[in-house]
Amino acid sequence: MAYLSALSVLVVKNLPSPTTIIIVAGGSGKRMASAQPKQFLPIHGKAILHHTIEAFHKVDPTFRYVVVLPEEYIDYWKNHAAMKKIPVEQTLVAGGAERFFSVKNALKEVPKSGLVAIHDGVRPLVSKHTIRYALETAAEKGNAIPVLPVVDSVREVFGESTRPVDRSHYRLVQTPQCFDAELIHRAYAQDYYPSFTDDASVVEKLGVHINLVEGNRENIKITTSFDLKLAEVLLNI
DSSP, rough: HHHHHHHHOOOOSSOOOOOOEEEOOOOOOGTTSSSOOGGGOTTEEEHHHHHHHHHTTTTTOOOEEEEEGGGGGGGHHHHHHHTTOOOSOOOEEHHHHOOOOOHHHTTTOOOOOEEEEEEETTTOOOOOHHHHHHHHHHHSEEEEEEEEEOOEEEEEEEEEEEEOOOOGOEEOOOOOEEEEEEHHHHTEEETTTTTOSSHHHHHHTTTTOOEEOOOTTTTTOOOOOHHHHHHHHHHHH
């Protein structure tokens, strides 16, 4: 974990302006088996997406927001946000067939200067420290993604054969993934590859080194009904 202690001394008092938060909430949430997409499911009277936006607003009320949604739910969320008086102005855009295209759509609404943070809409438990730490590192070094060490034993599977691997060589990747705006625009001008599993992999295709910072263990991605129950408990602490 040397990379964490080495970065812990980094302090950037003022983030570049503007700082744009892209919230990717374009999924249908089939694994949740609910009547509506999981990002709109309520926890303690607020939609998951509402909690997620609030997490960033508490860090800095000047952040700009671009929210990616299923096209058929844009009017629904616009009305919901007005009704719930969510205290941020949001630019709403339609998602694409893959996450890559959803982010690419969102970037059309983002300036080519400042910072961009790209975050999963169903990660409402991201901490202030994680958000600030990733943004400050990106301001200093051009990019940053939050990660966690793997605590369970890990095995690699080859058909019916398996083998143990050294978990110290692996990290669990979270969001927000943060970038210099010019860099992320340049990365998403590339053609799509199936290997693009997150924003860091798109930037890395340019040959850019990716900087790792410490995430927070509570920053789970709500995917299943179990995750939803866990988030209900954690958001009540």
